[in-house]
Amino acid sequence: MINITLPDGNIKQFESVPTGFDVAKSISEGLARNCVAMEIDGKLIDLYDEIPGDAKVRLITVKDPEALEILRHTSAHVMAQAILHLYKDAKLTIGPVVEDGFYYDIDMGPVSEEDFDKIEAEMKKIINAKLPVTRKLVSKSEALEFYKNEPYKIEMISDLEDGTISFYEQGDFTDLCRGPHLPHTGFIKAFKLMKVSGAYWRADQSREQLQRIYGTSYFDKKDLKEYLNFIEEAKKRNHRKLGTRLDLFSFHDEAPGMAFFHAKGMVIWNSLLDYWREEHLADGYVETKTPIMLNRDLWIRSGHWDNYRENMYTSQIDEYDYAIKPMNCPGGMLLYAAKPHSYKDLPLRQGEIGLVHRHELSGVLSGLFRVRAFHQDDAHIFMTPEQIKDEILGVLKLIERVYNTFGLGFHLELSTRPVKSIGTDQQWELATNGLKNALDTYGMEYKINEGDGAFYGPKIDVHIKDALGRTWQCGTIQLDMSLPDRFDLSYVGPDNEKHRPIMIHRVIYGSIERFLGILVEHFAGKFPLWLAPVQAVLLPINDEMIPYANEVKKNLEGSGIRTSVDNRAESLKKKVREAQLEYIPLILTIGNKEKEAGTISVRTLDGTVKQDISCDEFISRVTGHIKSRKLDMNLF
Known part of the structure; x- marks a missing residue:
């Protein structure tokens, strides 16, 4: 008798060896129809695998988060099968699941998005056939024989250790794969091919260039529709397109991966740095430069x-x-070592907006999100062991204030000691407990990533969430036990002896270029008033009003409001429309009535119109709003 223990504690007994499907069917036919895999002792396996002995089993249905990855894994195989039907000379390499979908790298002739319709049509035939997906175990020699005409598969198999190798078969298609997979192809209810790009085999520029075809899939057509709507909204917010349209930044072949910031982009840049300096000064940081x-x-x-x-x-x-320099840390060590320190000097919080350069492959460069030259808002905090908790807590509170200012939610992840690490057990215990104690006191739930810390110390990663619900890892807090040793840093303690300081690496914006790109997409180019490159534009209704408009501009700029005058010989309607397209928050109309009364009329981007406002009242409301760094436009 085989005893299968379910997550709720119930036990199912079987006289013969059951499969996961047998277990599901013993509960209900409906459950069996919706199961795609099972989990035994924490390992995902195929639903039709046998369970040879007593075990704890969790059935994976289409509603479970793990099911989506399994679905997309099988979808990648279906796409590869369809391509082999249509392109007889194609050679397969790898087809992994990635965030939001899957891709397959294939050695074949050029493919464009115009070819997607016929590939998708072939995929539908395979899906509608509900082909069973079955696993087959073979020896390494058998695998090499099977793939003797497939150079990429041969290379992958040759790299594997001797032993059994798993294949997955569906109809006339077989692929090298660990699995697990769907029971049959009919589970794929909604899919779409998304894009195609070039990729080098094994990311080696000296190797063959392949076609990387991306797709996505879901168990429900409604979910696919929501995802495609999300993609369309993301396209509208694309920071590269908005950066060009709003005249913020550009890229040039003369400096690949290195952004050129235009005058309007520099306004945002400097506003971010002014805010950064204000918050750090208030928190006891000193600014340095290396x-x-x-x-x-x-x-x-x-x-x-x-x-x-x-x-x-x-x-x-x-x-x-x-x-x-690819990072600022070593220069920060020299700064600390430039003079002796006492425990009374600690904690010492040194901040730096440092320009760093890192060589990235040209194929991975992506606007402001992946560049070769960028600025980091680094800080290095030197402290005694007893100060770890309070300093980490202080950084977390600073991070919260900064991200809240931009309307960015966030979550925290703690990464602990990896297999390969430096330092003693005592040092790691001290550092990890310091981070945990600070997180527990802070009170926000956090995820623990066991063994995912840096080799020199544990860390807290901060993942922000933008207006579309996308997450970005920007902030990080890392405890370092390596560099203070390497640079022989010390402080004199109360005992008059030298001690090694504990050091925190910490960023909040992360890469300022990347953070700015995130903000462009988060706000869809409609920056809050305090960040907007042009905060108010004056629209004189005719040439006679231009002198008064310039007078008002001088008055507003004298109060710190970034203002321009549109004195072109265009209709007022066209000027208003173009100001709206440039996402200027405050559109001010200047006519005879306003000139005689010494007032202005205001239109905001949300369509609110307020007439006959005195300049003094306008300045008072706007400057107060800017100073508070509010996100809304509730001025009047």
Whole structure:
């Protein structure tokens, strides 16, 4: 008798070896129809695998989050099968699941989105056939024989250790795969191919260039429709398109992956930095600056020369190697070591807006989101062991204030000691407990990622959520037990002896370029008043009103309101429309009535119109709103 224990504690008994499907069917026919896999002792396996002995089993239905990944894994196989039907010379490589979908890298002739209709039509035939998806175990030699005409599969199999290898079959299609997969292709109710791009085999530019075809799939057509609507909204918010249309930044072939910020973009940039400095000054930080290029000795000492050099830009000066900094930390160590410190000096909070450069492959560059030159709002906090909890708590509160200002929600993740690490057990216990205690006191729920910390210390990652519900990892708080040792940093304690300081690496914006790109998409280009490059535009109704408009502009600018005058010989209606398209928050109309009364009429982007407002009242309301950094436009 085989005893199967279900999550609710109930036990199902079977006289013969059952499959997961048998277990589901013993509960109800409806459950069996909606099951796609099962979990035994925390491992996902195929629904039709046998359960040879007593076990704890959790059935995975179409409603469970794990099911979506299984669905998309099978969808990638269906897409590959369809492509092999249509393109006889195609050679398959890998087809993994990724966030929001799947892709398959295939060695084949050029494919465009115009080809998607015929590929999707072939996929529908495979799906409608409800082909059973079955697993087959073979030896390594059998696998090599089976794929003797498939060079990429041969290469992958050759890299595997000797032993059994799993294949998955569906109709006339077989693929090398660990699984698990859907019971049959008919579970795929909604799918769409999304895009195609180039990719090098194994990300090696010297290897073959492949066609990477992306798709997505769902168990429900409604979910696919919602996702496609989300994609359309994301396209409207694309920061690269908005950055060009709103004249914020651009990229040029002369400096790949390095953003050029225009005058309007610099207004936002400087507003972000002004806010950063204001908050950090209030929290007891000092601002520092370190050189952009330092010699090889420093990078050897920090460990970057041996472990990170392929991502660094190097040069020679006076026949000696130098590198442009990929991060600010080593320079921060030199600053700390520039003079002796007492425990009374600690905590020491040093902040730096540092320009760093990292070599990224051209294929991964993506607007402001992935660049080769960027600024980090780094801070290095030096402290005693007893100060860990309070300092972490202080950083968390600072992060909360900053993100709330932009209307960005966030969640926290704690990553603990990895297998490969430096430092003693005592050091790791001290550091990890410091982070945990601070998080527990802070009171927000957090996820623990066991073994995912940096090799030099545990860390807290902060993931923000934008207006579309997308998450971005921007902020991070890392405890470092390596660099203070490497640079022999110390402070004199109450016992008059030297002690090693504990150090925190910490960023909030992260990459300022990336954070700005996120804000462009978060606000869809409609920045809150305090960030808007042009906060008010004056629209004189005719040329006679231009002198008064310039007088009002001078008055507003004198009060710190960024103002422009549209004095073109265009209709007022056209001027208003173009100001709206430029997302200028305050559109001010200047006519004879306003000039005689010394007033202005105001229109906001949401369509609110307020007439006959005195300049003094307008200035008072607007400057107060800007100073408070409010997100709404409730001015009147």
